[in-house]
Amino acid sequence: MAGRRSDARQKMVSAARELFREQGYHATALSDVVQRSEAPRGSVYFHFPGGKAELAAEAAELHTREQVANIDRAAADARTPADLVRAYLDLARAALVASDYRQGCAVAPLVIESADLGEVSARSFTAIITALTGHFTTLGLDQANARTLADAVVAGAEGALITARALRSTSPFDAVQAVFAR
Amino acid sequence: MAGRRSDARQKMVSAARELFREQGYHATALSDVVQRSEAPRGSVYFHFPGGKAELAAEAAELHTREQVANIDRAAADARTPADLVRAYLDLARAALVASDYRQGCAVAPLVIESADLGEVSARSFTAIITALTGHFTTLGLDQANARTLADAVVAGAEGALITARALRSTSPFDAVQAVFAR
Numbered sequence: 001m002a003g004r005r006s007d008a009r010q011k012m013v014s015a016a017r018e019l020f021r022e023q024g025y026h027a028t029a030l031s032d033v034v035q036r037s038e039a040p041r042g043s044v045y046f047h048f049p050g051g052k053a054e055l056a057a058e059a060a061e062l063h064t065r066e067q068v069a070n071i072d073r074a075a076a077d078a079r080t081p082a083d084l085v086r087a088y089l090d091l092a093r094a095a096l097v098a099s100d101y102r103q104g105c106a107v108a109p110l111v112i113e114s115a116d117l118g119e120v121s122a123r124s125f126t127a128i129i130t131a132l133t134g135h136f137t138t139l140g141l142d143q144a145n146a147r148t149l150a151d152a153v154v155a156g157a158e159g160a161l162i163t164a165r166a167l168r169s170t171s172p173f174d175a176v177q178a179v180f181a182r
Numbered sequence: 183m184a185g186r187r188s189d190a191r192q193k194m195v196s197a198a199r200e201l202f203r204e205q206g207y208h209a210t211a212l213s214d215v216v217q218r219s220e221a222p223r224g225s226v227y228f229h230f231p232g233g234k235a236e237l238a239a240e241a242a243e244l245h246t247r248e249q250v251a252n253i254d255r256a257a258a259d260a261r262t263p264a265d266l267v268r269a270y271l272d273l274a275r276a277a278l279v280a281s282d283y284r285q286g287c288a289v290a291p292l293v294i295e296s297a298d299l300g301e302v303s304a305r306s307f308t309a310i311i312t313a314l315t316g317h318f319t320t321l322g323l324d325q326a327n328a329r330t331l332a333d334a335v336v337a338g339a340e341g342a343l344i345t346a347r348a349l350r351s352t353s354p355f356d357a358v359q360a361v362f363a364r
Contacts, residue, residue, distance in 0.1 A: 023297070024207075024296075107348075108294060108344050109294050111348045112286060112291050114206075129345075148356070148357045151358075152354070152360065152361040154341070159341025163336055165293050166300070166303040166306075172333045172334070176333075
């Protein structure tokens, strides 16, 4: 029973993340999350007494955990910092293209739409940048250069997710990749 | 009378742009726009029969016109493509810092929050990228490299606006600048 309960909860977090990526935070109603996750109506406040803000915090955490896991996997295959930069940008690009330019970052909408969720988005980006920084040092960069490269590649991916989505083209990803590869 | 009418209209577009930059598209109610612009209640549908979507299209156009004017001014002072890259990133950074990390891009929320405004945001980013590309060719790059650099710097600025805002730090701008300056 506990297992099924937490399964429903997890499905709601996952559905919320998907909806935030597609249409942002404010346009996503709790009823949309219930519908997409096929959760029983009324269960959302049982699982998330803090409502949409709590759901957003958990969706951002899920997104960040997955991003960090992807980074860790890519780093295991990388021989140079440039390999990891390329892999990180490719992951973002592949997710956007696979969704036919419909799904962007799950955290960016929180930054743009809700000052109240500032701590949530700061925590997410910090975790992603920290993971990349760690791997860049393992791959040979000193701490300062590793942090700079991590800051820059996360900004590059976030921006490319926006302009590539608007233009329905991967050219911003190709361009960012070309600048990092110089 | 016509002058005053169009003045009120312009104030509403300007207020809408500011609100989109601060809190995004969906969180901005038409009543917020009326209040911030000190326009007479009820006048918004007179000036914008298409409602918020029409206001968003005009706000994006205003934002784009200003961006292109800023780019043209910066290009007049630039001796190299790198000068213009630096100036463009500095403009985005300065606007974010001047607003105490409260105002991001006015177009990004439309991409993230409203698929219906896809043409509006595509037109905006295309105009900005085209302006930069033109100046980069004047400054000596061939067309393909100019377009790549323009695509990359716009993505870099858009992404840095998001992560710098989340982290309340200019370090993403410094990092993006460092990568372009390599």
